Amino acid sequence: MAVGAIPAGRGTPDLYALIARASVPELRVDLHAARTEQAYVYQQGLFFDDMVAIGFGHEVHLVPLSEGAPRTLRLNSYFVSLHRQAESIYVVSGEDVTRLDLAGDVVWTSPQLAIDGIRLELIDDESISGEAEHDPPGDWRPFRIRVSDGKPI
Numbered sequence: 001m002a003v004g005a006i007p008a009g010r011g012t013p014d015l016y017a018l019i020a021r022a023s024v025p026e027l028r029v030d031l032h033a034a035r036t037e038q039a040y041v042y043q044q045g046l047f048f049d050d051m052v053a054i055g056f057g058h059e060v061h062l063v064p065l066s067e068g069a070p071r072t073l074r075l076n077s078y079f080v081s082l083h084r085q086a087e088s089i090y091v092v093s094g095e096d097v098t099r100l101d102l103a104g105d106v107v108w109t110s111p112q113l114a115i116d117g118i119r120l121e122l123i124d125d126e127s128i129s130g131e132a133e134h135d136p137p138g139d140w141r142p143f144r145i146r147v148s149d150g151k152p153i
Contacts, residue, residue, distance in 0.1 A: 003061040003070050004032035033057040040078040055079035062104040085123040092118050110150035113143050
């Protein structure tokens with residue numbers, strides 16, 4: 001399966017993901033980054049229910065492991081990390097945090113929290129806290145947002 005900015009003739013993927021269960025390969029995903037963007041250093045996969053989320057470049061690809069076509073969530077900035085807490089998946093970009101439900105639908109996207117990077121430190125039932133880089137390099141400041149709507153506390 002190929003996802004992302006697939007060039008005509010498919011070309012060579014920027015990254016391959018092999019999805020396996022119990023050490024048995026089930027699916028290879030070819031990830032293509034847009035040629036107009038710099039491919040960033042962070043890549044991560046996260047299984048939830050019957051789906052896998054794969055973050056790469058400026059996107060998160062939601063790949064069903066049974067039926068259905070993959071979906072792509074375009075981020076406002078480069079992909080940083082994926083986190084699961086209870087019935088939600090949190091997608092961290094270089095600027096904001098997006099909450100997905102377990103069907104892969106966007107619940108909310110926070111306002112811009114950073115210019116060039118976010119580190120999540122704690123997700124609990126009420127809030128998400130971490131650090132956001134405001135003035136690179138090195139001006140990291142703490143933030144805290146509500147789990148219910150992504151708004152700053």
